[in-house]
Amino acid sequence: MSTSPAPKLPVSLAANPRLSSWVEFAVDGQVTVSPGKVEIGQGIVTALAQIAADELDVDLSRVQMVRTSTAASPNEGVTSGSLSIQQSGRALRQACAEIRQIFLDAASDRLGVDSGALDIKDGTISGPGNVSTSYWELASEVSLDREATPAVQPKPASQRALAGQSVQRLDIPDKVFARPRFIHDLVLPGLLHGRVLRPGIAGAQLRELSDDGARVASGVVAVVRDGNFVGAVSETENGAEAAIQALRKSATWSSFITLPDENDLAAFLKSQPVDSTVIDTRRSARTGAAVRTIRRQYLRPYVAHASMAPSCAFAQWDGDRVRVWTHSQGVYMLRADLALVLKLPVENITVEHVEGAGCYGHNAADDVALDAVLLAKAVPGRPVRVQWSRADEMTHAPFGAAMAIEVEADLDADNEIVGWRHAIWSNGHTARPGRATQPALLAATEIADSFPRMISTNPPSANGGGGDRNSVPPYDFPSWTITSHRLLTMPIRTSALRTLGAQGNVFAIESFLDEIALERGEDPLAFRLRHLGDARARDVIRKAASRANWKPPRNDGVGHGIGFARYKNTGAYCAVVAEVEGAENIRVRRLSIAVDVGEAINPDGIVNQIEGGAIQATSWVLKERVRFDRAGITSNSWTGYPILRFSEVPLVDVDVIQRPEIEPVGAGEAAHGPVTAAIANAVFDCLGVRVRSLPITRDSLIAAMEA
C-alpha cells in the first residue's frame, strides 16, 4: 500500500457532507441530483449531470437535476467566479463515487458475490452467474443519510465515459420549444403583479407623494410606501404599471448626491479616500540597473450587466413565513439578507431558484426579490410577481466598477524590464448579499428603517481578489509591486460583474507589454514567450498564434494583436489573437482563441462559454460605457447603452487543449481580459493609435490621436 497524505473532502462536500442531500434514488429508474449551484445559461446543470452519470454508471437520461432551494439543497454559496465545476463538480464526483461503492457493498451482501466482482451498467448491478440487482431495488435498504468520507477514490479519467463528451444541454429543448422555464414565465394560483417606483436621479429622497391616481388604476389592491420605497400591487401587470405611472407623476424627489464627471473618471477615482493594500511584491537579486522608467495609465469605465431580461421575483407570505422565487445566484445568501431586512430568523424564509436570463454577475436579481417580499407583505397569502423596467435594470442594478490603472516599468540599458509597478484605483468589485452584517439589497436602503448602502469590497487575493484580480503579472519580471486602492466612497453603485477587475488589469498589462515590445522592436509573441516559464501558458499562446498564422503580413487597414492571461492566475489559461479592420470605426473580424481548463467535462459547453465571453468582451471593448450626468445615470435603454449586434460580431475560433488528468476549472470568464487586450493591441497594429481608455470608439480614437 502506498502511503499518501490522508485524502480530504472537496470543499463543498465538507460543508454539506450528508450524501442524501446530493443524490437520491427515490423514483424508480431515476437518479435525483441536487447541486447547490444554479443554471445561469452557462450549462452547469448539464455538466454536473454528466459527472454524476459517469461516476454512478447510469445513463444521462436517468439523471434528474433539482432546482436549488434553501428548503433542501446543499449550501454552495454563490454561483460565481467560474468555480462551479471546481466546487460542485468535485463534490458531486466524490459523493457519487462513495454512493456507488455503498451500493456495490449492499449488492454484494444481497447477491453473495464479492463487491469486487460486481459491475454497474446503467444502474443495474450484476456479477458472475447472471446475478443482478439495481440502485432502485436496493434503495429501500440503503440509507444515504450519512456523512461523506474521503475513503473512496473517484474513477480515473480513463474510465469516464461521459466526461469529455459534448453532450447536448438538458435545458435547451425547453427554451427552443418555449416550454415555460424562465422565472418570468412562472404562473402561480392567485397571482398578483407588483411594480416599484424608482426615480432617475441618484440618492433621491421622496418629499411628496399622492396615491390618489394609483388607487384607481385597474385592479389595484395595494399601494405601499415605506420611507423612499414606493410600490403598487394589482390584479394585472397593466394595472400595476398604470399605478406606478400615476405615482411617478405625483412624486417630488430631492437629492444631495452629485455624480462624478463621466469624462474624467481617472481624476475622480484617484481623488477619493481609499483603502490601500499591497497585493504582491517581488524582489530578485538579478535585478539590473534601471536607466529609465515608462509610465502609462489605462482606464475601464463602469460597465452594465445589461441582462436581456429585466429582473423578476415572486414572493408569498403565510403568517410570519415567506416563500421567495428568484433567479439569484445564491439562494442562501439572499435568504440571509432578507432575514436581516425583515428581522426574521432564516428558518422563516424559503428561497428557491428559478432560471432567469444570463446575469453575468451581481445584477438586480437579489434586489427585485426584496421588492417582491415587501410588496407581498401588503397582500398576505397571495403570491406577488415583481418585474423591473428596462430603465430600472439599466440604472439601478449594480455596475461593474470603473478602474484607473497605472503601470510603470523600469528598463535597463538593453530595454529589458527590471522593475514593474501596477496600481489600481477602483471601487470594490463585490457587494453581494449574505456576506456581511448589513444587507446589500437596494430596497434596504430605501425603507424608513433603512440600512446604509453597502460599500463594495474585494474578495481576498487568495480567492482571486477583486479589483486586483489578475493584477500580478504572469511573466517572470525580476521585481514588482502591485497595489490596490479601493475607494471608500461609492456615488455609483458597483458590484460583481464577470471577471471583476481581471478585464481591466489584463487590458493594462497586455497593452503595456506590447508598448514595451514595440520600444524594443521585438515581436510581442516572442517577447511574451521569453518571459513565461509555465508550459501550459506557452502552449495556449503558441496554439492561438498558429491558428491565426501569427503574424500575418500587414495589410492596409487590418491589424493583429495578441492577449494572454490565466484567469485569477490559478484558473483557465486563455490566449487570443484579434484581427481588426480600422476605418472610421473599428471592426473586429476574427478572434483566434486557445484555452486550457484542465479536464474539459463538456468540450462544446466550454467552446460555447469561451465564444460567448469573447463576443461579450468585444461588445464591452467597442461599445460599452455607463453614461451619467451629475444627477443620475442616463444610459437607461438599449439606445443609450448599445451592445454588439449580429452584423458586428467577429468570427470566433476556439481551440480547447484537453488535459483530462488535470482538475477542471471554469471557462466562463477566461476570455474577457485576453480578448480586450488583443483588440486594443490589434487597433494599434492597424492604426498606430494606442487607446488606453475603454471603450475603443471613434471618439476615443480621436482623443488618443490628439493626446
Added chain:
Amino acid sequence: MSAVRFRLNGVEMVVDTDPDRSLLDVLRAELGLTGPHFGCGAGECGACHVLLGNRAVASCDTPLWSVADKHVTTVEGLGNAERPHPLQRAFIAEQAMQCGYCVSGILISAAALLKQNPSPTDMEVRAALDRNLCRCGSHNRMVRAVLRAAREMAAP
C-alpha cells in the same frame, strides 16, 4: 373594451379586452403564451418578436387593435417537440444559445427571413437578426443554426 379578432398560430381568436393593450401583454397574460418575452417594452431588443403575416415585429409595441384580421405566429406556432420546425431542430443541433431568453424572438426573426429568402448567406442572416439582441454572445452559433435550417429546408 371591444373584441379583436385575429388568427393566432393558425387558430381563430377573439379577444375581448382593451384594444390599446400591447399584443405581448395579451399573448402572455390573456392567452397564456410565454414564448414571446418582455425585454425592453420599446421594440429595441427583439425578445418579444412574433410573426405578423410573414414579417417579424416587436409585439411589445404593437397594439392589439392593429393585428385585427391578421395572422400572428409565436414561437409556439413554429413547432413543438413532436413536430419541430427545422429552425428549432437546428438550434438544438448547434446548441445555439447560452441563457436562451432571446431565443424565441430570434427564431421568429429567422423564420421571417427564411420565408422571404430560403437560402440566405451568412451576411444576410446577420442582417435579418440585427434587430435582435443577444447578451450571452451566442450570435455565431445562431447564425450557423439558421444556415443549417435553410439547408435542411432546401433539401429534397
